Amino acid sequence: MALPVWQQLRTELHPQGLEIVTVALDLEVDAARSWIERSGADHPQLVDTAHKLDEVLGVVNVPSAIWVDEDGVIVRPPHTAAVERYDFSKLKAPEGLPDDLDAHIRDMLEQVKRIPRFDADHYVEALRDWVEHGAASEYALSPDEVVRSSAPRRPSAAEAAAEFELGQYLHHAGHVDDARAHFRAAHRLQPDNWTYKRNAWELVSPGIQGPTEFYDGDWLSDIKAAGPEHYYASPGF
């Protein structure tokens, strides 16, 4: 989880005029609570229980970041924000699992290893450059470039946003079972939106996000279908 890294960057760059706002895309506030309370962050830490950032900004996966200048103008639309350094090549399944679960997790880890990783150091350098140079930074896009490089709003993606909105509304109103039909519709309409999928799967299959009677897809099947190389879009620099 990248929260401690965002806090370090905030400590470094806040004196130069950067604020960081973390937003947890979590239907359940309590799922995010312990991470947030442990982070010790002194910047705003918010929870988007409706995944509104997907609809209004075009977020489809995490971690994603958006850069906004002093006038409230976006200078980089949602992009993969890799600020943590991981070595995924050594990932191993825990010992002593039942055979079927063991095979499923091994298969998941093989996919995880094929997900593209981006250079965290380069990302942080780009961020420092923008904080120092503002619009003159090569990493700050013009308003036209921001609009052009934001996600296309296909009719199916717009409908997915409406279905997810109904689903989260019913979920929070206590109609957890009835919400699922709308989450399922959102998954079908916008298959490349991983926040809609993963949050819904997590609620019925915690940790594994495996196949259930409730949803047509699951993490392993869907990442194989999409290709793990497409799981994260390049941040563009």
Added chain:
Amino acid sequence: MILQELRVTPDDLERQTGWELKPEGLCKDDRCVPLSDGTDGLVDVTVVAERLGMPLVHDEAHGLWALGPEAGGRVLASAQLPPIVLADVDGRAFDLASLRGEKVLIAAWASW
């Protein structure tokens, strides 16, 4: 936008979608589409959905609709950050517009 009825006040529509009812029609930024309210002062959401290319999805059992965002073009119609108000873990609302004057990095993450 969640709806329990398909006729809404212009104020509700504007607060939730940013589209404002003016004499010339329904307007947002520099875009306007022809539309007027009914004799009861309410706006027919099915007409709004059709004119603006917004999906309108229904949950029959609960008598609810959701009006989605305009389809077509790009998610960001302009580079101006749209209004975003979200709560912290204690339910306190925070308006991202309150950070004008600072550079802001919005970092989306999740527990899952």
